[in-house]
Structures are given as structure tokens and as C-alpha cells.
Amino acid sequence: MELMIFETPAAVADEGARRIRHLLHARPDAVLGLATGSTPLTMYERLVRDCRQKRISFAAVTTFNLDEYVGLDGDHPQSYRHYMNEHFFSKIDIDLANTHLPVAAAGANPLRIGAEYETKIAAAGGIDLQVLGIGRNGHIGFNEPTSSLGSRTRVKTLTRETLASNRRFFPAHGKQAELAITMGIATIMEARKVLLLATGEEKAAAVEQLIEGPVSAMWPATTLQYHGNVTVLLDAAAASRLKNRDYYDWVQQQQQKLVQQFDAD
Numbered sequence: 080m081e082l083m084i085f086e087t088p089a090a091v092a093d094e095g096a097r098r099i100r101h102l103l104h105a106r107p108d109a110v111l112g113l114a115t116g117s118t119p120l121t122m123y124e125r126l127v128r129d130c131r132q133k134r135i136s137f138a139a140v141t142t143f144n145l146d147e148y149v150g151l152d153g154d155h156p157q158s159y160r161h162y163m164n165e166h167f168f169s170k171i172d173i174d175l176a177n178t179h180l181p182v183a184a185a186g187a188n189p190l191r192i193g194a195e196y197e198t199k200i201a202a203a204g205g206i207d208l209q210v211l212g213i214g215r216n217g218h219i220g221f222n223e224p225t226s227s228l229g230s231r232t233r234v235k236t237l238t239r240e241t242l243a244s245n246r247r248f249f250p251a252h253g254k255q256a257e258l259a260i261t262m263g264i265a266t267i268m269e270a271r272k273v274l275l276l277a278t279g280e281e282k283a284a285a286v287e288q289l290i291e292g293p294v295s296a297m298w299p300a301t302t303l304q305y306h307g308n309v310t311v312l313l314d315a316a317a318a319s320r321l322k323n324r325d326y327y328d329w330v331q332q333q334q335q336k337l338v339q340q341f342d343a344d
């Protein structure tokens with residue numbers, strides 16, 4: 080697991096955007112797995128800027144989002160489709176037909192969507208790079224604690240903690256969606272590369288488990304310890320509970336030296 084610790088959330092966003100630019104330069108038709116939530120917003124802003132400045136293009140890119148609330152269709156303001164369109168897709172040169180979320184709009188059978196979504200990901204050739212945030216309870220996507228480490232895309236019941244944390248996105252008296260369809264942990268593990276961003280002290284306990292804890296379904300993100308190509312980008316607050324911080328900083332310095340010497344890109 081590659082770990083980079085920055086002072087600020089802005090620096091995390093810069094590095095995340097740099098990684099995606101790098102991928103798109105090498106592979107303009109990459110398949111990206113995307114996340115919603117507050118963490119990746121600044122990174123998306125950076126990518127919008129890069130696209131407007133013609134430093135990158137999403138014209139040939141295909142995307143698959145991690146998750147979507149059950150029963151919300153794309154024009155619902157709290158749907159993740161709406162979030163993605165508003166914050167990212169409408170501001171870049173992507174073809175909306177190539178953007179996918181596991182949508183089970185009102186009336187559709189949510190139990191069927193998971194397998195269909197997996198088929199679409201496979202037909203696109205799999206995910207080259209999966210962007211992840213992390214929940215305070217260690218969830219990735221909406222794979223809440225005790226999710227099977229072998230799970231595939233399916234309906235998940237959100238924990239009360241996740242519902243409380245996401246309550247801020249729903250109107251004060253509006254009904255909040257309680258079920259989501261999420262890529263499974265095994266689905267995420269099949270991405271060729273994973274880029275996880277975490278900022279803020281409220282993520283410090285989950286980050287501690289992710290980096291230094293034992294692999295456990297109680298902290299689903301810990302499964303990433305088995306993935307061969309994960310980069311974790313943290314700000315200082317999210318890294319504040321790590322016990323071996325000195326070592327990680329030293330590794331980062333060594334890595335930078337190697338890159339400067341052999342791979343300036």
C-alpha cells in the first residue's frame with residue numbers, strides 16, 4: 080500500500096487529480112470508478128479546471144460510480160447521479176452515455192440491478208482506477224461493517240451512523256433514503272488500481288484500521304491490504320492516529336528520491 084500524507088486537504092486533492100491526469104495521459108479511454116461524498120469534491124474541481132485548460136480530456140473515458148440510493152432517480156437532488164452531473168460530468172467533456180451509476184429508480188426492482196451493473200463493468204473491460212473515500216466506520220462504497228469481504232454489487236441497508244452522517248445532504252423534513260446499491264468489496268478489489276482519499280480528524284480511526292489494523296469485516300476498508308496496487312492520500316488530521324507516522328514519512332521521502340532520479344513524470 081502506497082501512503083502519502085499531506086498537510087492540507089487541498090494538497091490531497093492536487094495529488095489525486097495529478098494521479099488521474101497521469102492515467103488519462105497514458106490511457107485516454109480509461110475506465111474510472113468514482114465516488115461521491117465531500118472528500119473528492121476538490122479533486123473533481125481540479126480535474127474540471129484541467130479539462131477546461133485542455134490538459135486532459137474525458138471524451139473517451141467511461142465511468143462507474145460506487146453507489147446510489149435505492150428509489151432515487153437521476154433528477155432527485157439527493158441522488159448521486161445528480162451529484163455527479165452537477166459537480167463533475169456537466170463541467171467536463173465526457174459523454175454522459177458513458178457514465179454509469181447503479182440506479183434503481185422508484186418502482187424498479189433493486190435486487191436485479193447489482194448483477195446488471197457487474198455485467199456492464201465487465202463489458203467495459205473492468206475498472207482501471209477506482210476512487211474511494213472512507214466512512215468513519217471504515218466503509219468503502221456503502222459496504223458497511225460486517226459486509227462480506229467477497230460481496231458483489233447489491234442492495235445494502237445503511238447503518239444508523241451512516242444515515243446520521245449523510246443526513247446533512249437531505250432537506251430538514253424530507254425523507255432520507257435508507258437503502259443503497261453499492262459495488263461489493265470483491266467488485267472494488269478487482270479494480271486494477273485503487274486511489275483512496277481521506278481528510279479530517281473524523282476519519283482518523285478508520286484510517287488507523289485501514290493502515291495498521293487487522294483485516295476485518297468490522298472495518299471493510301482493511302480488505303484493501305490484500306490489494307496489490309492501492310494509493311492512500313491523507314491529510315495530517317486523517318493521519319493523526321497512525322502509530323508509525325515517522326516511518327511513512329521516511330518511505331515517502333525515499334520514494335520521492337527514486338521518482339526524481341528515475342521517473343520524473
Ligand code: F6R
Nearest residue numbers: 114115116117118212213214220
Ligand atoms: C460515496 C461512498 C462513501 C463515501 C464515504 C465518505 O460514493 O461510497 O463510501 O466515500 O462515506 O464520505 P465523505 O467523503 O462525505 O466523508
